[in-house]
Amino acid sequence: MTEKKAIPPAILVAGTHSGCGKTTVTLAVMAALVRRGVKVQPFKCGPDFIDPTLHAAVTGRVSRNLDVRMCGADFVHHSFARHAPAEGISVIEGVMGLFDGGQGSAAHLARLLSIPVLLVVDVRSAAESVAAVVRGFEDLDPEVRVAGVVLNRVGSERHRQLVTDAVARHCRAKIIGVLPRQEEISLPSRHLGLHMGDEVRLHRDRLAQWVEQHLDLERLLVLAGQAAPAAAAGHARPPRAAAASRLERVRIGVARDEAFCFYYQDNLDMLAASGAELVFFSPLHDRFLPEGVQGLYLGGGYPELHAPALAANTAMRHQVLEFSRAGHPVYGECGGFMYLTRSITDQEGNSHPMVGVFPVQSRMRPHLRRLGYRRVRCQCRTILADQEQELYGHEFHYSDIDAMPGEVIRAYVLDDGRQEGYVMARTLAGYMHLHWGRTPGCAAAFVRSCRTGK
Numbered sequence: 001m002t003e004k005k006a007i008p009p010a011i012l013v014a015g016t017h018s019g020c021g022k023t024t025v026t027l028a029v030m031a032a033l034v035r036r037g038v039k040v041q042p043f044k045c046g047p048d049f050i051d052p053t054l055h056a057a058v059t060g061r062v063s064r065n066l067d068v069r070m071c072g073a074d075f076v077h078h079s080f081a082r083h084a085p086a087e088g089i090s091v092i093e094g095v096m097g098l099f100d101g102g103q104g105s106a107a108h109l110a111r112l113l114s115i116p117v118l119l120v121v122d123v124r125s126a127a128e129s130v131a132a133v134v135r136g137f138e139d140l141d142p143e144v145r146v147a148g149v150v151l152n153r154v155g156s157e158r159h160r161q162l163v164t165d166a167v168a169r170h171c172r173a174k175i176i177g178v179l180p181r182q183e184e185i186s187l188p189s190r191h192l193g194l195h196m197g198d199e200v201r202l203h204r205d206r207l208a209q210w211v212e213q214h215l216d217l218e219r220l221l222v223l224a225g226q227a228a229p230a231a232a233a234g235h236a237r238p239p240r241a242a243a244a245s246r247l248e249r250v251r252i253g254v255a256r257d258e259a260f261c262f263y264y265q266d267n268l269d270m271l272a273a274s275g276a277e278l279v280f281f282s283p284l285h286d287r288f289l290p291e292g293v294q295g296l297y298l299g300g301g302y303p304e305l306h307a308p309a310l311a312a313n314t315a316m317r318h319q320v321l322e323f324s325r326a327g328h329p330v331y332g333e334c335g336g337f338m339y340l341t342r343s344i345t346d347q348e349g350n351s352h353p354m355v356g357v358f359p360v361q362s363r364m365r366p367h368l369r370r371l372g373y374r375r376v377r378c379q380c381r382t383i384l385a386d387q388e389q390e391l392y393g394h395e396f397h398y399s400d401i402d403a404m405p406g407e408v409i410r411a412y413v414l415d416d417g418r419q420e421g422y423v424m425a426r427t428l429a430g431y432m433h434l435h436w437g438r439t440p441g442c443a444a445a446f447v448r449s450c451r452t453g454k
Contacts, residue, residue: 042091070373177215178215180214275447
């Protein structure tokens, strides 16, 4: 008789809309569970880079992105099954409102993995009408189970009574939390979202106390234990990165500091699995590249906030430029691309010299320039992929560049018709953030390019 596989407890914390307090509630729940000694594995629905750093700051564990639209269902199933703890709980933070985003929505993820939803509702400026909101979320899709409700930003005892009575009378989901307004717990934000985990004093004890006083953690654990078999299913295996050969490992320098901090851990893991030794360095604080590196990976982040310091580090800028000109592989995404341009001009008009691989300026703008998922077709072979291969990722940036000279190769055609992904020598960079969940061969190709020089 085949032993039945245990289903790891899991809960997806979703919101009625962006700004309802979903991230704060998620972090507070994580903090309270960790303080109880529960092993908490965090996940993030969607392509976000920032929330996972907050999760890691609270739980001490790497938070993984579960993005069906960008990574595909097979990769999401495999990632969840691989990282969800058998003893403990998986806490997944949703994105925007529960049903926002089609295949990229928290609802789609909850349905795919058969995970119960904890719905966070901002009840400011409403009372009995909150029941209509909750009932609508319960009934919109019967395959998405709203198992529990957290009423956030309750203003008074009378307010609490009105809302809880109405929800109890008209809705199936149980109220497991009634959280009073506490503005001092809210998280600071800026143009790309909340501050990163290592920049924010999260006051984990205060978050934990807030939830311990106003949310039924025992009931939450019961709900999480009701995850269905799909949450534990191995599902079809996604494409996998090439296993590392017996050859000597390839040293790849990865920029990681306050300016360059947007990386998918899955991409880094795939590089390591393909034979890379990842060596982290700081374009802000280090004067020289790590010894013996054969390639560079410059991720996204906030180079515009640190442009004067990046500009002042002339030794590092010159090293990166010479490394690129010597024909070594360099891959830059968004902030990393900005660093590789001639300069970054801030909104006050101040220009700060950068590396200068690409003969254009990056200019910060007051409003968002691009946001959304992208599918990419490669027009030529690059250090990541062969010609005609499709890649998947997203854009999110407030800067743009001057017109790129025509002689600079455009490696990508985006699904909206734009040409992007600029190539100089063996440097590939652009505004695209790629996730290699569907295309792990990118990791193997980058390692191979660094090893062979081709």
